[in-house]
Amino acid sequence: MVIDFSFIIPCRNEEAFIEKCLQSIIQQEYPREKFEIIVVDNGSTDRSKEVARPYADKVVDALGVNVGEVRNIGASAAKGKLLAFIDADCTIDHQWLIRAKSLNNEDKKVVFGGGILLPNDATWVERHWLLEGPEGNCLPAELIGCSIVISEDQFTKAKGFDIRKKSGEDTDFSLRIREQQGTIKITRALNVTHLGNAKTIKSHIKRQAWHAQSYKVDIKSSIQDPVFILVIFQSAAIMAAIGSLAYQTPYLATLSISANLAIPAALTLKRYARSKCRDLRPKSLILAYALDCTYLIGRIIGLVGVART
Structure with a gap:
C-alpha cells in the first residue's frame, strides 16, 4: 500500500x-x-x-x-x-x-x-x-x-x-x-x-524570550531580520532613556522616550496593515499596542539571556 x-x-x-x-x-x-x-x-x-x-x-x-x-x-x-x-x-x-x-x-x-x-x-x-x-x-x-x-x-x-x-x-x-x-x-x-497560543501577558513575554534565543545561533541571518533590528533599537532606546534620566539631560530623554513609544507602534501598524483588521476601536488599538510592547520586552529579555550564556 x-x-x-x-x-x-x-x-x-x-x-x-x-x-x-x-x-x-x-x-x-x-x-x-x-x-x-x-x-x-x-x-x-x-x-x-x-x-x-x-x-x-x-x-x-x-x-x-x-x-x-x-x-x-x-x-x-x-x-x-x-x-x-x-x-x-x-x-x-x-x-x-x-x-x-x-x-x-x-x-x-x-x-x-x-x-x-x-x-x-x-x-x-x-x-x-x-x-x-x-x-x-x-x-x-x-x-x-x-x-x-x-x-x-x-x-x-x-x-x-x-x-x-x-x-x-x-x-x-x-x-x-x-x-x-x-x-x-x-x-x-x-x-x-x-490551541497552545500564549494566553496571558506573562506567557506572551516568556514565549518571545524563548524565540529570541535563536538570534545568536546565526548572527548573519539575524542582522537581516527587521524584527531583530527593532529589538536592538528598542534596547538602545531603553538604555538611552535610563542614561538621560540619570544624568538629567531633558533633550535626550525626550528623544529616547519618544523612540521607546514609536518602535512598538510601528509593529502595531504593520500588524494591522498585514491583517487588514478593521477593529480600530481605541481599546483594541491600545491592547494590540500593549502586546507589541511586551513582545519587544520578551525579545530583549531573551537576547540578554543568550548573551550571558
Whole structure:
C-alpha cells in the first residue's frame, strides 16, 4: 500500500493538547491506510507519549535535541510521498488532507503552508495578537512549522531543518527553499487551529524570550531580520532613556522616550496593515499596542539571556 502522507508531530509535554490534535487527524475524510502518523517525542515528562500511542503509527524518541532535529528525525522515519508537519498543540478540520492532496495535484513542485486560526475560547491576548481581517486570519510571510506540506524529495533537497536552532527553524527552512529557487505557497486551505497560543501577558513575554534565543545561533541571518533590528533599537532606546534620566539631560530623554513609544507602534501598524483588521476601536488599538510592547520586552529579555550564556 502506497502511503500518500506522513504526519510528523514534534511533541514535548503536550499532554493537554496532543489527543485533540491526533483525533483531528484520525477523523480526516481521507482513507486511513493512505496516511501515517509519527509522533516524535522530545523528552516529555508528562503523559504525552502514553496519550499518543493509541493514535500514532509510530512514537519515536528524540531526546536532548532542538526542534529542527526533532522534525528531521520524524522525516527520516516517514514512508509517505508527502510530509505533513503539524504541531502537537494544533488541530485540523476533517477535509484538511483532501485539500492538501488537491493542492499537490495542481503543482507537485510547490511547498505549501497554512496559517493559524484562533480557538473558540481565545483570550484577549490571542485575539489582539493574531489579528483577523475581513478575509479571515493573517497569513504568515514564510512557512510555519505547524502547517507545512512538502514532498520527501523537496525536503531532502533542502537538507531538512537547521538542527542548531532552538526556534525559528521554520522561517530558516522557508528562506533556504526560496534561495534554492523553490516555490512556496501559503494558503488558508491549510489553516490549523492553534490551541497552545500564549494566553496571558506573562506567557506572551516568556514565549518571545524563548524565540529570541535563536538570534545568536546565526548572527548573519539575524542582522537581516527587521524584527531583530527593532529589538536592538528598542534596547538602545531603553538604555538611552535610563542614561538621560540619570544624568538629567531633558533633550535626550525626550528623544529616547519618544523612540521607546514609536518602535512598538510601528509593529502595531504593520500588524494591522498585514491583517487588514478593521477593529480600530481605541481599546483594541491600545491592547494590540500593549502586546507589541511586551513582545519587544520578551525579545530583549531573551537576547540578554543568550548573551550571558
